[in-house]
Amino acid sequence: MATVLAQSVHVETLHVFVHGIVQGVGFRPFVYRLAQRYGVTGNVRNNEEGVAIVASGLPEALHAFVAALESDAPPAARINRIDIHPVEEAANDQIEQSFHILPSCTGQRPSTQIAPDMAVCADCLREILDPADRRYQYPFTNCTNCGPRFSIVSQVPYDRPNTSMHRFAMCADCSREYHDPLNRRFHAQPNACPVCGPQLSWHDCTGRAVAGDCLKSAALALANGQVVAIKGLGGFHLAADACSAQAVTLLRQRKNRPSKPLAIMVRDLETAASFASINAAEAALLCSSEHPIVLLACRKKTALAAEVAPGIGTIGIMLPYTPLHALLLAQPTTPKALVMTSGNRSDEPICIRNEEALQRLQDLADWFLLHNCDIVTRVDDSVARIMAGQVRLLRRARGFSPIPVALPAATADILACGAEMKNSFCIVRNSEAYLSQHIGELTSTESYDFYQESIEHLQQVLGFVPEQTVCDQHPDYLSSGYAHARHAHCQKVQHHHAHIGAVMAEQNVSGPVLGIVLDGAGYSGDGTVYGGEVYLADRNGYTRLARLSHLLLPGGDQAAAQPWRMALSLLYQHLGEQALSAEFQPPALLAIEQTHKQFIGQMMLKGLHCPQTSSCGRLFDAVSALLGLCLYNDYEGQAAMLLEEQAMSAGDEVPSAYPVTLTTEAGVLIIESSPLAALICADLTAAVPAAVIARRFHQWLVDALETVCVELREQTGIDRVVLSGGCMQNRLLLETLIRQMHTRGFSVHAGALVPMNDGGIALGQAFIGGYVCV
């Protein structure tokens, strides 16, 4: 073949550059196999930009070869761009006679992308369950299509010495696979087998290693209702039998987590379907290479303990995403559903090191299932929900980080420091925005350390230290403090402007837009707390055009933890001092001690520590508490979730909504919420079911926003709407809002793979701040 090529006058040569996630995902062997298929000669190698190919062959063959680069790419690859440069009349002696894979060339500033961690592939799964395979029952099996990446790499280029697998020398068999271009494990950096790779160990709660079959021992402990700490891909989990009320209660007590829903892991899709109703899109998401926790509608009367997600009709389910999980769940004694919650103490980040876990989790776990391969960086499980027909991430971490979001051109290289709750940060380089994995609440020293470590890690993985910083306007956020410490002249971006920016960046929406932000709390600088607004916004700036009417926030942040305070505040807004006498209060509030209510009443009367807020999250709290669904939040968003649940349970027939009242104040449209207090109380007196009231409230909010946007469209001529903020995690609200806005002829954009909650703030900061910094 080579001789034919060299003699042919039709032979052409192309230089092809492939950009995106193309290293560590089996791309070079894939190119090699394509070259064989199409009779193309030349070479392929990794470089700083991605993969560089020199390809010579007949024009038709080259054409097919290039087309297949994209259409047949390995499952884990993500191609952003392919650049093709024809080489003029390549001298015959420069045309290679065959096709070669060349070693990586290392440069000063590596810019290629690191793949996220991937769930175990079907081929590897088959091997570990095949008694004849040399990897039978081996929990660290992986290949170029699956396995750990981001969580084990310490710096680029992504080669074994730069991962935590560096201390395991490959055996002859593994080495042969690794060097064979036609093998699925060619250059699979974490390649391992029972002979040469990491091993499991089983320890009691004092850390003492106990001999025996680790997987069998773990299965037995779980079946006996005990709590097992399991070292996974991006950190530790605490596992317990999800069908045992006793086991789940024990775990809750130890973790001091009274009612926050816990995610479960089950063996396969079929088992998942026995616990939840799953549509095609949800099934595809459960089985995707990302394998996130998927929020699903619980079936009634299942074997699951009610304690897994008390009072909630949704359940977070994930399928086994490492061989270790798959093997554990395949043990005959393992319970059919396991609670798998982050292995941490509350407010602390998830544990990743063995010694750290043995120390910090010793009161939480009865047993430890460990292994001797280090996790370099923490990566939590991602959480997703299908809403309005799309995958929407509520927590973006494993499987998704660090895939970058491509920003429109002209963005400075910056570090955006994120918000306080659900923190993530974002590093922008060459217009590519690398949103970090979920860091969590920046409220403890440990989580702040994790934040700083993660920034350093991502900088190292990207081989890049940004010089400019962007942060929230809130002066007390630790992330803002960090930004200032790094760069005194850091750029500040308003919280809700960043929320809108995150969606504009992800969805590639150019401004200006009408941005609806329904959120918990956002610092405004004017002394009130924002959270239920409609803005006219673009990348340059924003103007508030509409908002929810103000409620008092008795005790500031305290009010967010105690929805009954907001219920009283909503009554107070409508009735004034009368709201404080029991005869005007709905039954739910009678459960609160009169002295507490008097105390809050006095605060409101005197205006002591009662900032005004337009927060939509707090309005949900108020209604939820008025209905008696939730007087105290055990976890963030509980009252709102319970209200959504109620509204969903009202069935398909939509009851009439509460009427909308709009006023104007200083040119800003105000959606009046005070009539709600009277309307809801009247319904309660008339014994209207809570589900119907909850549904009417949801519908009221959607109708109000629709009316406002129609009016603002007349004023501004703008019909592009962006939806963002934490309240958009409410499926009923989001879907109804999108549907009604579409009906009114708006184009509507909402976050999908970037969370609409504060987890997406850093991307918005980068998008807006980076623009201003240019």
Ligand SMILES: [Zn+2]
């Ligand atoms: Zn695999």
Ligand SMILES: [Zn+2]
């Ligand atoms: Zn081996």
